[in-house]
Amino acid sequence: MIPLRFKDTSRGDRDLIFVDDGGQSFLASQSFLNRYVFQNLNENDVDFLRAEGFAGCSNTGQPSVANAYRFAQRHHLPNTIDYFILVPTLRCNLACSYCQVSRVAENARGFDWTDQIADDAIKLICTTGAPTVKLEFQGGEPTLRLDLIKRVIDSVEKTGRNVEAVICTNLGELSSDLRTLLGRGNVYISTSFDGSEKKHTVQRTGSAEATARTLKNIKDVIENFGQSRVSALPTIDANSPPDPDTLIDEYLALGMNSIYLRPINFQGFARKKHDAARTGQERWFDYYLAVVRRMIERNFHEGKALEEFYMAHCLRRIFRPRANGHADLRNPNPLGLDYFVIDHDGRLFPSDEARMIDRTGDVDMSIGDVHSGLDGSKVLALSELALNDFDPDCIHCAYQPFCGSDPIDSISRYGRTDQPRHDQYFCQQQTMIFDFLFEMLAQPTAEQAYTLALWLGLPAIPDTFLKVHHD
Amino acid sequence: MIELQLPLEGIDPYVPDFVVRLAGPNHEQLSDFDAALVAQDSALSIYRYREHQFVIRQQSGEDMLGDVVLVSPSSKTVHRWIRAGSQHNTLLITERCDQLCIMCSQPPKKTHVDQFEYFLQACSLAPANSTIGLSGGEPTLYKQQLFELLLAMQSHRPSLKFHVLTNGQHFEPSDTATLAQLRNVVWGIPLYAPDPELHDKIVAKSGAFARLMASFELLGAAGAAIELRTVLTKHNGGVLPNLARFVVGHLPFIDVWAIMQLEATGFARRAWRDLFFDNSVDFDPIKEAILHVQTYGQDVALYNFPLCTVPSSFRGYAARSISDWKNRFAKACDLCTLKNDCCGFFEWHPDDHTYQEIRAI
Numbered sequence: 145m146i147p148l149r150f151k152d153t154s155r156g157d158r159d160l161i162f163v164d165d166g167g168q169s170f171l172a173s174q175s176f177l178n179r180y181v182f183q184n185l186n187e188n189d190v191d192f193l194r195a196e197g198f199a200g201c202s203n204t205g206q207p208s209v210a211n212a213y214r215f216a217q218r219h220h221l222p223n224t225i226d227y228f229i230l231v232p233t234l235r236c237n238l239a240c241s242y243c244q245v246s247r248v249a250e251n252a253r254g255f256d257w258t259d260q261i262a263d264d265a266i267k268l269i270c271t272t273g274a275p276t277v278k279l280e281f282q283g284g285e286p287t288l289r290l291d292l293i294k295r296v297i298d299s300v301e302k303t304g305r306n307v308e309a310v311i312c313t314n315l316g317e318l319s320s321d322l323r324t325l326l327g328r329g330n331v332y333i334s335t336s337f338d339g340s341e342k343k344h345t346v347q348r349t350g351s352a353e354a355t356a357r358t359l360k361n362i363k364d365v366i367e368n369f370g371q372s373r374v375s376a377l378p379t380i381d382a383n384s385p386p387d388p389d390t391l392i393d394e395y396l397a398l399g400m401n402s403i404y405l406r407p408i409n410f411q412g413f414a415r416k417k418h419d420a421a422r423t424g425q426e427r428w429f430d431y432y433l434a435v436v437r438r439m440i441e442r443n444f445h446e447g448k449a450l451e452e453f454y455m456a457h458c459l460r461r462i463f464r465p466r467a468n469g470h471a472d473l474r475n476p477n478p479l480g481l482d483y484f485v486i487d488h489d490g491r492l493f494p495s496d497e498a499r500m501i502d503r504t505g506d507v508d509m510s511i512g513d514v515h516s517g518l519d520g521s522k523v524l525a526l527s528e529l530a531l532n533d534f535d536p537d538c539i540h541c542a543y544q545p546f547c548g549s550d551p552i553d554s555i556s557r558y559g560r561t562d563q564p565r566h567d568q569y570f571c572q573q574q575t576m577i578f579d580f581l582f583e584m585l586a587q588p589t590a591e592q593a594y595t596l597a598l599w600l601g602l603p604a605i606p607d608t609f610l611k612v613h614h615d
Numbered sequence: 616m617i618e619l620q621l622p623l624e625g626i627d628p629y630v631p632d633f634v635v636r637l638a639g640p641n642h643e644q645l646s647d648f649d650a651a652l653v654a655q656d657s658a659l660s661i662y663r664y665r666e667h668q669f670v671i672r673q674q675s676g677e678d679m680l681g682d683v684v685l686v687s688p689s690s691k692t693v694h695r696w697i698r699a700g701s702q703h704n705t706l707l708i709t710e711r712c713d714q715l716c717i718m719c720s721q722p723p724k725k726t727h728v729d730q731f732e733y734f735l736q737a738c739s740l741a742p743a744n745s746t747i748g749l750s751g752g753e754p755t756l757y758k759q760q761l762f763e764l765l766l767a768m769q770s771h772r773p774s775l776k777f778h779v780l781t782n783g784q785h786f787e788p789s790d791t792a793t794l795a796q797l798r799n800v801v802w803g804i805p806l807y808a809p810d811p812e813l814h815d816k817i818v819a820k821s822g823a824f825a826r827l828m829a830s831f832e833l834l835g836a837a838g839a840a841i842e843l844r845t846v847l848t849k850h851n852g853g854v855l856p857n858l859a860r861f862v863v864g865h866l867p868f869i870d871v872w873a874i875m876q877l878e879a880t881g882f883a884r885r886a887w888r889d890l891f892f893d894n895s896v897d898f899d900p901i902k903e904a905i906l907h908v909q910t911y912g913q914d915v916a917l918y919n920f921p922l923c924t925v926p927s928s929f930r931g932y933a934a935r936s937i938s939d940w941k942n943r944f945a946k947a948c949d950l951c952t953l954k955n956d957c958c959g960f961f962e963w964h965p966d967d968h969t970y971q972e973i974r975a976i
């Protein structure tokens with residue numbers, strides 16, 4: 145018999161979910177739980193567990209290849225570094241109230257890559273064995289140094305590798321040089337739009353004209369280069385969030401159905417200035433779910449195809465052992481092994497957040513520098529924290545196979561990596577999302593079923609989503 | 616319909632069989648294994664190969680340039696084994712089989728002629744990047760020779776891929792290393808029902824289901840590529856949703872699950888009325904099965920399903936699966952906008968007792 149973890153979904157008669165180590169789950173009743181715990185399973189129970197692949201091999205009693213396969217597929221194994229986050233400059237032409245990334249004034253000196261750093265960065269990138277390399281240009285405002293962006297892309301392409309480049313820009317300007325770069329077809333824009341013109345002005349640009357210009361530029365890129373070439377993310381101040389319908393409408397107007405809602409980041413300047421970041425967690429969760437609920441209603445009643453990107457991803461992880469493609473939620477979540485950051489001063493960081501902690505706190509988060517490469521011992525030290533399988537809390541959690549691990553966030557919030565899971569923001573966020581999803585999955589309303597099928601990419605609505613043990 | 620066997624003339628019937636590639640008239644570029652075109656008109660082509668000359672009678676000027684053929688003087692036949700322009704080439708390894716499926720399209724025979732030497736040569740001459748089907752009968756009855764062929768091609772012709780149709784009754788633990796080593800094969804393996812009784816009944820072999828599961832454990836552990844194949848009949852149409860649950864629970868490592876409509880040849884032709892499950896009338900079990908495996912992220916495909924018999928939101932799963940040489944379309948199809956994406960029908964699809972709904976879209 146395979147060990148099962150369980151949790152209450154507070155929905156319906158069969159209101160407990162049971163999950164095995166490979167992440168297969170099913171719904172059953174309290175009386176099944178009693179029989180399971182007291183090793184008193186009846187024939188019907190055993191038949192169900194056998195038929196759905198929860199029991200081990202019928203002849204050996206060992207976990208079957210199917211169980212082992214699911215367990216293995218649930219674990220993300222990085223094979224090669226193929227993703228580089230590059231910070232060619234820390235200078236920026238805006239001063240957003242919670243700047244996600246530390247920034248300096250547009251005319252400050254000494255905050256750009258030197259020629260030496262640029263050359264070594266290119267060399268370091270080209271040591272990868274990957275045939276396709278993803279380059280994400282961050283800042284500051286990286287378009288202040290389009291020359292460096294072009295230089296990196298050209299040099300990497302010259303080695304015969306394919307490049308996919310994402311430029312993270314506030315799109316305050318859409319210069320002719322940037323247009324030329326977008327003309328290449330393998331360059332994408334990632335930008336911010338905080339959900340309503342008013343919020344965007346307050347939180348970012350400071351003037352209605354500048355906000356209008358940004359929106360005009362987003363539409364310009366979509367019109368001239370295609371919808372797929374630009375994505376936008378809202379950053380939400382939970383104390384003063386945009387109205388959910390306004391946010392949804394504004395994104396729909398940009399042709400965007402998938403919205404990745406994120407609260408004001410705790411790191412960087414955000415932490416110092418915004419009380420919301422420290423105290424507004426409950427408010428944030430409420431707002432987050434309020435937007436998701438509106439999406440679910442509007443999908444059903446208006447035939448929309450809205451998704452909250454992260455929640456939809458969590459849903460796919462519940463069912464699909466191979467949904468490991470997103471760096472924000474995976475297990476193990478290895479640091480410095482499949483991507484890293486090259487900062488403006490040539491130091492290497494395991495993630496953008498790590499770069500912020502290093503800048504705002506007194507912890508050294510770097511894992512090497514561009515001249516001498518990655519520091520293996522530091523990478524190894526971080527890797528030990530990447531797995532949730534043996535965490536003393538996660539071990540008992542029904543959500544463990546779908547969940548992940550975010551040690552950098554823990555350092556950033558609590559200054560330590562061993563903060564008990566249940567006291568971590570990451571764990572509370574995951575619990576909130578998985579509780580919400582399983583409550584829907586256990587007994588979906590017609591509205592919810594419509595959205596669940598949509599997020600799973602199904603061509604119609606199935607009778608049930610979860611396996612159900614009827615007793 | 617494309618003829619795969621053509622009449623052979625002008626060669627001494629006592630010459631032993633040989634495999635050649637049919638080349639053009641340009642003699643300088645010939646390899647040792649090319650037959651040179653000497654002369655050609657619309658009805659026949661004359662080739663020279665080493666000291667032999669032979670004549671192939673072909674239909675209306677079909678292009679055979681680059682085809683790899685078995686020339687069989689004793690039976691006065693040329694077998695077009697690997698047609699250069701086609702992705703539907705299949706070599707028949709044997710006609711023997713240890714199962715006797717009630718809808719078998721290629722009913723087994725007792726006799727076996729060992730042709731591995733010719734297969735090896737034919738595969739060696741196949742165009743780069745082609746996929747070659749190996750079928751039967753049951754190819755793994757000659758497992759060692761089959762492995763040798765596949766391993767030899769993996770090292771000498773790494774661009775070739777193989778698709779082997781097998782009943783999965785003969786893999787053993789000692790094969791695991793070979794199965795793990797082979798990276799040029801997709802194993803096409805049938806499973807007809809989620810329970811031993813029904814599966815064994817359909818394949819007419821008791822213990823077949825249990826033996827198959829043992830093989831799946833080996834193939835899964837070896838990381839072999841598997842196309843699971845379920846031919847739809849009246850016997851298993853209703854249990855398809857349960858089979859989907861079985862696939863999710865027990866076979867998560869397969870690459871794709873193919874649900875296949877029946878081919879009216881062999882045994883299936885004889886028993887057509889008892890077997891044919893008309894999905895244009897009842898698509899529900901197929902729908903439920905697809906939704907279940909797709910929820911769990913497993914790939915599923917519909918083979919041999921004419922698009923107009925499938926609800927529109929499920930048409931994306933239907934593949935153009937019927938091999939070019941045995942493919943035809945119905946009258947209604949001439950007006951259909953989906954004809955280019957549709958699998959159409961098998962050449963031998965019956966005109967009566969067929970889908971209730973065939974209509975141009």
Ligand code: SF4
Nearest residue numbers: 538541544547571574
């Ligand atoms: S982090 Fe929390 S929700 Fe995630 S597995 Fe661990 S205990 Fe469960």
Ligand code: SF4
Nearest residue numbers: 921922923948951957
């Ligand atoms: S009418 Fe013919 S071509 Fe059109 S979908 Fe039906 S079978 Fe296919």
